[in-house]
Amino acid sequence: MSDIALGIAASAASVDSVFGQVNQALKNKKYYAALRQLSGLSIQYSKDITFLTYLSETQKGLQDFTNLLKTHSEIVRQRGHAEDHLNLMRSYYKLNFRNEALDVGLNLQSQKLSVTQEMQVGELLIKIYLEENDFEGAQETILRLSKFKATDFMYWAQGVVLLNLDQKDKALECFRHAVELNPENDQAWVSLGMMHKDMGDDDLHVANIEKAIDVNPYNSSALKQLTNSMGRKQDKMEAVFDSVRYYLKEHCFDEDISLCHLQMLCQTKQWGLAEFEMEKLILDQPHSEMFKNIKKSMFELQTM
Numbered sequence: 001m002s003d004i005a006l007g008i009a010a011s012a013a014s015v016d017s018v019f020g021q022v023n024q025a026l027k028n029k030k031y032y033a034a035l036r037q038l039s040g041l042s043i044q045y046s047k048d049i050t051f052l053t054y055l056s057e058t059q060k061g062l063q064d065f066t067n068l069l070k071t072h073s074e075i076v077r078q079r080g081h082a083e084d085h086l087n088l089m090r091s092y093y094k095l096n097f098r099n100e101a102l103d104v105g106l107n108l109q110s111q112k113l114s115v116t117q118e119m120q121v122g123e124l125l126i127k128i129y130l131e132e133n134d135f136e137g138a139q140e141t142i143l144r145l146s147k148f149k150a151t152d153f154m155y156w157a158q159g160v161v162l163l164n165l166d167q168k169d170k171a172l173e174c175f176r177h178a179v180e181l182n183p184e185n186d187q188a189w190v191s192l193g194m195m196h197k198d199m200g201d202d203d204l205h206v207a208n209i210e211k212a213i214d215v216n217p218y219n220s221s222a223l224k225q226l227t228n229s230m231g232r233k234q235d236k237m238e239a240v241f242d243s244v245r246y247y248l249k250e251h252c253f254d255e256d257i258s259l260c261h262l263q264m265l266c267q268t269k270q271w272g273l274a275e276f277e278m279e280k281l282i283l284d285q286p287h288s289e290m291f292k293n294i295k296k297s298m299f300e301l302q303t304m
Contacts, residue, residue, distance in 0.1 A: 005078060005231060015041065021055045031061035047078055056087070065094050082113055089124060098128050109144075126157045135164045152182035159191060171195065186216035205229065206236070217246050220257055227260040240264070253284045262294070271302050 007123050018037050025034035038051065045051035052075050059068040069165040076084045085108050092101035105125045113121065122145040129138035139161050142154060159174030172195050179189035193208030206229050212222035226240055244261045251257065258281055265274035278298060282291050 015045070019050060022058070025056055026061065026154065029061060031058050034058045035062065047074065049075065049079055052078065067090065069095060076160070080109060082111055082117055085111075086117060086120060087119070093124060093128065098132065100150050102128050115148065119145060119150045119151075123151075123153055123157075124155075130157065130160055135161050150177075150181075152178040152185045152188060155181065156185060156188040156191060159188075162170065162182075163195075168195070168198075183211075186212040186222065189215065190219065190222050190225065193222075197225075197229075202229065213243055217243065218250060220247070220251075223247055223257055224260055227264055237264075237268070253280070255281065255284075259294075266298060266301060271298070274298060 005246060009275060022034045022037045025031070025037065034054070038055055038058060041051055052071055056068060056071045056075065059065075059071060069088075072084070072088040072091045073280065076088050083102055086216045089101050089104040089108065092098075092104060102125065105121050105128070108117075108121045109125075122141050125141050126138050129135070138157060142158055142161065145154060155178040159171040159178065162168075162171040162174060172192075175188050175192040175195065178185050179192060182188075189208050189212035193205045193212065196208060197205035207225070209222050209225045209229070212219050213226065216222070225238065227244065241264065244257060244264065247257055248254065248261060258277060262274055262277045262281070265271075265277060276297050277297070278291070282295070285291060
């Protein structure tokens with residue numbers, strides 16, 4: 001074997017060794033270790049599918065969604081399988097690039113997809129349509145997927161569309177079907193709770209919202225509902241505080257939940273903690289007139 005051939009073989013073996021180490025690091029969820037291994041190959045192998053696949057898994061583990069989008073875009077350019085386009089759609093959606101995600105999804109619908117892929121694309125399209133208040137688009141996609149077995153997500157989405165049409169009884173039935181099919185569907189529990197609130201059943205409203213938080217402590221919609229109901233459920237106040245604090249440990253600068261926390265602290269006259277929460281919000285948005293006005297109102301409340 002020539003020296004050149006030996007060199008190529010040695011280089012390939014070295015790369016395989018690196019990929020093996022990366023694979024092991026990913027299995028152990030050691031994402032920074034995987035990234036260090038990959039960084040040594042980044043120039044020479046920047047268009048290699050194996051390298052890009054490992055890089056995407058590493059970036060996903062690190063929650064580096066901006067660079068993950070770039071990697072998924074490159075994978076689409078280099079290979080372009082349906083699953084690659086689906087991953088790109090997910091990346092766009094994760095970064096709130098809904099129009100781009102919508103374009104990819106609509107293009108995917110014209111391709112030959114597996115049943116699983118068609119369901120995944122359809123459900124992501126429905127999420128986008130609902131977030132954009134395009135209920136016709138959502139309904140059209142729901143009907144397109146009706147040839148498959150209905151899922152808890154599909155029942156929930158259909159309930160949202162029906163609620164927009166003011167068909168409350170049918171919407172309520174859909175939300176109930178959703179949580180029956182999947183008791184872990186926290187968003188369906190929130191929707192069910194909001195309907196019970198509209199029906200004047202405060203106990204069921206709170207019970208449904210608490211169930212949503214049990215399933216997913218990071219459901220901000222459920223937390224906002226729960227904090228707003230606290231005035232009527234004083235005996236649950238400490239549990240609500242615990243839920244809000246748990247959320248804020250992970251999402252410290254979430255404006256909506258921070259404001260809910262601030263409101264609760266003011267209601268219970270915990271002025272020192274309220275002042276700290278207020279300063280945190282102002283630190284994040286120093287030019288916010290709303291926050292300055294809230295701070296002024298807090299001062300006035302303390303001096304009353």
